[in-house]
Amino acid sequence: MAHPDTATLPTKRRLFVLDDEPIVVKRLKPAFQKVGYDVFVFTDSVAALSAFEDKPADIVITDLKMKGMDGITFLERIKAISPAVGVIVITGFATLQTAKESFHKGAFDFVSKPFKLADILDVVARLEASLGSDGHAD
Numbered sequence: 001m002a003h004p005d006t007a008t009l010p011t012k013r014r015l016f017v018l019d020d021e022p023i024v025v026k027r028l029k030p031a032f033q034k035v036g037y038d039v040f041v042f043t044d045s046v047a048a049l050s051a052f053e054d055k056p057a058d059i060v061i062t063d064l065k066m067k068g069m070d071g072i073t074f075l076e077r078i079k080a081i082s083p084a085v086g087v088i089v090i091t092g093f094a095t096l097q098t099a100k101e102s103f104h105k106g107a108f109d110f111v112s113k114p115f116k117l118a119d120i121l122d123v124v125a126r127l128e129a130s131l132g133s134d135g136h137a138d
Contacts (some may be wrong), residue, residue, distance in 0.1 A: 012038040013128070014055070018048040018074065019063040019090065024113075028061065031117055032124070045069035049077055056082040059127060061120070064091035064098060072101055079106045086127040090115065 015037040017028045025041035032039045040057065042048035045066055052060075060078060064071035075087050089102040092113040099110040108127045111120060 012036060013059060013131075014038050014040065014057040015124070016040050016042065016048060016052065016057040016060045016062075018042045018045060018060065018066075018071075020044070020066040021063070024063070024090075027117070028120070031121065035121065045071075045074050049074060052078050053081060056085060058131065059086045059088070059124060061088045061090060061124070064089050064102070065093050072098075072105060075102065075105045075107060084131075086131055088120070088123055088127065090120070 015032050017025050017032070017039065018041075019025050019028075020043050022043055025043060029039045029041050037059075040051060042051070045062075045068055048062075049069070056078070062071045062074050066074075069077075071089055071091070075089065078085055078087065083106075087107045088109050088111060089107045090111045090113055091098065094110070094112040102110045108130065109123050111123060
């Protein structure tokens with residue numbers, strides 16, 4: 001029998017962080033775990049896509065420029081699987097064109113590297129608010 005206090009707790013949102021720079025995922029994982037997310041990190045876009053196909057995340061933070069599948073292609077693929085997923089694109093190669101393309105493909109926001117941890121936490125909090133209260137994107 002479930003304890004009455006735990007029966008109403010919301011399920012943690014699944015958050016994927018994809019960046020081919022290990023330092024980025026290493027920095028973001030504990031920060032998002034600390035604020036209550038179920039965090040999965042990837043340095044390879046193909047592995048991230050495979051994990052997303054198995055069980056979609058609610059929120060995805062993806063780098064733009066990566067070896068193999070780039071962030072725009074990854075964004076298109078995950079949006080095809082789960083249109084409600086919230087996606088934040090991060091990049092050290094920000095241009096007006098790449099920002100526009102990210103938004104056109106369905107990104108919630110576009111953040112330039114280097115970014116402050118507080119800034120990316122704030123963007124995810126805004127995204128969280130836009131997803132609603134059902135606990136999941138899908």
